[in-house]
Amino acid sequence: MGSQEKPVEKIVVRGLEGVVAAETSISYVDGVHGRLYYQGYDIHDIAEQISFIECIFLLWNGRLPNRRECDEMRNAIVGEMKLPDAVLELLKASPEKSHPMAVLRTAVSLLSCFDPDADDTTPSANYRKAKRLAGQIPTIIAHLHRLRNGLPLLTPRPELGLSANFLHMLTGNIPDELEKRAMDILMILHADHGLNASTFAARVICSTLSDMHSAVTGAIGALKGPLHGGANEKVMGMLHEINHIDRIQEYIEGMLENKKRIMGFGHRVYRTEDPRAKHLRKYSELLCEKTSQKHLFEMSHRIEKIVFEQKGIYPNVDFYSATVQHALGIPAAYFTTIFVASRTPGWLAHIIEQYSDNRLIRPTSKYTGEMGIPFVPLGKRG
Numbered sequence: 001m002g003s004q005e006k007p008v009e010k011i012v013v014r015g016l017e018g019v020v021a022a023e024t025s026i027s028y029v030d031g032v033h034g035r036l037y038y039q040g041y042d043i044h045d046i047a048e049q050i051s052f053i054e055c056i057f058l059l060w061n062g063r064l065p066n067r068r069e070c071d072e073m074r075n076a077i078v079g080e081m082k083l084p085d086a087v088l089e090l091l092k093a094s095p096e097k098s099h100p101m102a103v104l105r106t107a108v109s110l111l112s113c114f115d116p117d118a119d120d121t122t123p124s125a126n127y128r129k130a131k132r133l134a135g136q137i138p139t140i141i142a143h144l145h146r147l148r149n150g151l152p153l154l155t156p157r158p159e160l161g162l163s164a165n166f167l168h169m170l171t172g173n174i175p176d177e178l179e180k181r182a183m184d185i186l187m188i189l190h191a192d193h194g195l196n197a198s199t200f201a202a203r204v205i206c207s208t209l210s211d212m213h214s215a216v217t218g219a220i221g222a223l224k225g226p227l228h229g230g231a232n233e234k235v236m237g238m239l240h241e242i243n244h245i246d247r248i249q250e251y252i253e254g255m256l257e258n259k260k261r262i263m264g265f266g267h268r269v270y271r272t273e274d275p276r277a278k279h280l281r282k283y284s285e286l287l288c289e290k291t292s293q294k295h296l297f298e299m300s301h302r303i304e305k306i307v308f309e310q311k312g313i314y315p316n317v318d319f320y321s322a323t324v325q326h327a328l329g330i331p332a333a334y335f336t337t338i339f340v341a342s343r344t345p346g347w348l349a350h351i352i353e354q355y356s357d358n359r360l361i362r363p364t365s366k367y368t369g370e371m372g373i374p375f376v377p378l379g380k381r382g
């Protein structure tokens with residue numbers, strides 16, 4: 001390094017831990033007390049009381065809707081569930097072994113080419129696109145699964161409500177009351193979560209004044225990773241791998257000794273239990289019991305106990321969401337796509353909030369390379 005050229009000293013905050021990168025009124029994660037608020041409402045007060053459609057309205061409008069507004073919102077979103085033919089063709093053409101998250105990410109990107117408001121980032125166009133994406137994304141997921149399994153594609157049943165309709169379009173079953181409630185809770189609990197990695201990715205993208213579809217596509221890419229939304233699928237893999245309650249102690253100890261991560265545990269922000277895990281634990285137990293798979297819940301519960309004893313860490317949202325989804329008949333390869341469908345309204349709320357008071361998000365880095373290396377032309381390099 002040339003002696004006169006030294007980079008300015010900078011402090012790196014690895015993983016941006018604790019860095020405040022945006023202001024938001026959409027949700028607040030209180031990691032110290034293990035609380036989560038959506039637009040001011042404690043998640044424990046609303047999770048069991050509202051529907052997913054009320055949750056979307058709340059995230060987008062900052063208040064709970066009345067019945068008429070709920071119906072209007074539901075009809076608007078369900079009315080947007082049909083996919084352009086080209087997107088359907090893409091689902092059919094996707095290699096069978098490609099991961100549903102990869103196909104979903106690509107399909108959402110393709111949707112932008114058919115959206116009449118694609119590059120219009122005015123508030124009214126963004127609101128129209130938000131409703132379209134909230135409708136189209138569940139359809140992509142449901143259709144992909146059914147196409148890959150040679151099953152007929154199903155049209156929406158709006159009278160079921162948004163979440164149960166989605167489950168129906170995916171599995172073909174009409175959910176009973178417990179399944180309806182579980183699906184709604186699952187989607188509500190995943191709908192928003194402060195400045196998590198995928199939401200941050202979405203905000204970074206639209207801070208360049210790029211369009212909503214680009215931001216959602218990028219967010220899907222971020223959610224796909226096993227340290228974020230991809231953990232729920234891995235949890236199911238772990239349960240299958242362990243296979244028996246008597247093997248748990250040995251398995252977890254082996255993982256920890258080898259410095260491996262236990263999927264569905266730990267959190268960047270929570271220092272106590274993830275409040276969402278409490279609700280999902282309850283529905284996991286109810287659904288596993290109902291579907292004669294109580295062993296899966298019992299194994300999960302035992303894993304939770306042992307991981308806490310060994311490492312002092314708690315389950316996060318992904319841990320019990322795995323068995324909830326499994327017992328709802330959702331294949332593990334689609335777990336993270338369900339997270340996408342649930343989180344999309346949260347991303348959209350953040351994208352709209354970012355546009356409303358935008359400043360380019362552009363951090364800096366600490367340079368660790370060399371400087372002032374003498375240049376050698378191509379012909380003179382050995």
Ligand SMILES: CC(C)(COP(=O)(O)OP(=O)(O)OC[C@H]1O[C@@H](n2cnc3c(N)ncnc32)[C@H](O)[C@@H]1OP(=O)(O)O)[C@@H](O)C(=O)NCCC(=O)NCCS
Pocket residue numbers: 015226227228229231260261262263264265266267268269311313316317318
């Ligand atoms: C979510 C997650 C990425 C947060 O990571 P983070 O804030 O960067 O935390 P760190 O990686 O600094 O971990 C801190 C300590 O906890 C341990 N830890 C955190 N999560 C762990 C897990 N799931 N399994 C085992 N150890 C874990 C780390 O090994 C580290 O221990 P050490 O100090 O003894 O080395 C992390 O907890 C994780 O990898 N979890 C598993 C994946 C998952 O469930 N993701 C979904 C999140 S909602």
